[in-house]
Amino acid sequence: MSFAPDQRIPVRVLGATGAVGQRFVSLLADHPWFELRAVAASERSAGKRYGDAVRWALPGSPPSAIADLVVETVAAPSPEMLVFSALGSDIAGDIESAHARAGALVVTNASSHRMDADVPLIVPEVNPDHLGMLSKGGGILANPNCSTIGLVLALAPLHCAFVVEKLHVVTMQALSGAGMVGVGADLAMDNVVPYIPSEEEKLALEPAKILGSLVGSVIEPADITVSAQCNRVAVSDGHTECVSLSLGRDVTADEIREAWSSFRGLPQELGLPSAPVHPILVHDALDAPQPVLHRDLEGGMACSVGRLAPCPVLGWRFTCLSHNTLRGAAGGALLAAELAVARGLVS
Numbered sequence: 001m002s003f004a005p006d007q008r009i010p011v012r013v014l015g016a017t018g019a020v021g022q023r024f025v026s027l028l029a030d031h032p033w034f035e036l037r038a039v040a041a042s043e044r045s046a047g048k049r050y051g052d053a054v055r056w057a058l059p060g061s062p063p064s065a066i067a068d069l070v071v072e073t074v075a076a077p078s079p080e081m082l083v084f085s086a087l088g089s090d091i092a093g094d095i096e097s098a099h100a101r102a103g104a105l106v107v108t109n110a111s112s113h114r115m116d117a118d119v120p121l122i123v124p125e126v127n128p129d130h131l132g133m134l135s136k137g138g139g140i141l142a143n144p145n146c147s148t149i150g151l152v153l154a155l156a157p158l159h160c161a162f163v164v165e166k167l168h169v170v171t172m173q174a175l176s177g178a179g180m181v182g183v184g185a186d187l188a189m190d191n192v193v194p195y196i197p198s199e200e201e202k203l204a205l206e207p208a209k210i211l212g213s214l215v216g217s218v219i220e221p222a223d224i225t226v227s228a229q230c231n232r233v234a235v236s237d238g239h240t241e242c243v244s245l246s247l248g249r250d251v252t253a254d255e256i257r258e259a260w261s262s263f264r265g266l267p268q269e270l271g272l273p274s275a276p277v278h279p280i281l282v283h284d285a286l287d288a289p290q291p292v293l294h295r296d297l298e299g300g301m302a303c304s305v306g307r308l309a310p311c312p313v314l315g316w317r318f319t320c321l322s323h324n325t326l327r328g329a330a331g332g333a334l335l336a337a338e339l340a341v342a343r344g345l346v347s
């Protein structure tokens, strides 16, 4: 049941010069469904050639067709009906609302609207039905926090088969998660910073919304209690999370592994361009998953899980890893947009 639009859909990226914005630019350069027509950033960058404005941090150079685009301001009206936002949450809220009111579907990585009652928080394999909250003609679709996405991918099959009741998660989050401003060199090396502003609150709240049920036009959150402790560590890309959890019934390790490895969603069924073949990769090696070895598997769009073992406190424990700027940001947003297009929300 594969789907493809008749012609490429013009898109705009807000915050195109940042860490996530650059991932969007890189992924959109050869996207089969979307054509990157406009890039926007702050007044510091507006009016410059993209190639001159950006401090390119990915391998190689900015894609040549996009390097010549002139950077616009984020307030400029958008003729494109699909807008990706990689703006900081301090400024994203009003700007995204304005683009949505003007008729665009805004797919955002910022946290400003994530918990709004009328905004779906989408992990495409997990809660595609929540797109039912949107209709054609403008709206906001939120991508969850970068640690939430990996965690929820690992939780979804377990919640579906066995019911996740409560969990404790400790994250080890990459430096690129702090954006282009980053973590100062003096703090980044040889160090662990046990605080990331607002991160623990997001991890505590977002999974219940994503794993919740859409009843009419309202999401009833899942009854899951989350305790989160978030750390910044000296890793370039890839967020690792150590999870302990209790399930609603007794299960075996084989049942958990089978739930993970057989997990597929609508993106796989529809053959969406950014969909990984295997959304969850189960590792049996005792020292897996590791950011350097596993973050780029499936184009950076899979969640790697390993270290499954009984937990004497909560029942089971495991470690998961996902790429924070690919699955956790630009790649996840592209996949959500592809799903929205396949569902007729943009044309």
Ligand SMILES: NC(=O)c1ccc[n+]([C@@H]2O[C@H](COP(=O)([O-])OP(=O)(O)OC[C@H]3O[C@@H](n4cnc5c(N)ncnc54)[C@H](OP(=O)(O)O)[C@@H]3O)[C@@H](O)[C@H]2O)c1
Pocket: 014, 015, 016, 017, 018, 019, 020, 021, 040, 041, 042, 043, 044, 045, 046, 074, 085, 086, 087, 088, 089, 091, 109, 110, 111, 145, 146, 176, 177, 178, 179, 180, 181, 324, 325, 328, 329
């Ligand atoms: N980094 C990650 O791993 C990650 C993962 C998931 C979600 N997110 C979220 O994604 C968003 C972007 O994160 P990031 O890491 O890419 O941040 P970033 O590297 O700091 O990039 C911020 C972008 O916003 C633009 N900008 C800054 N101030 C602005 C203003 N006053 N008006 C208009 N544009 C402005 C910047 O343009 P200039 O270059 O012109 O200053 C740049 O393009 C954030 O909401 C973040 O929480 C990040």
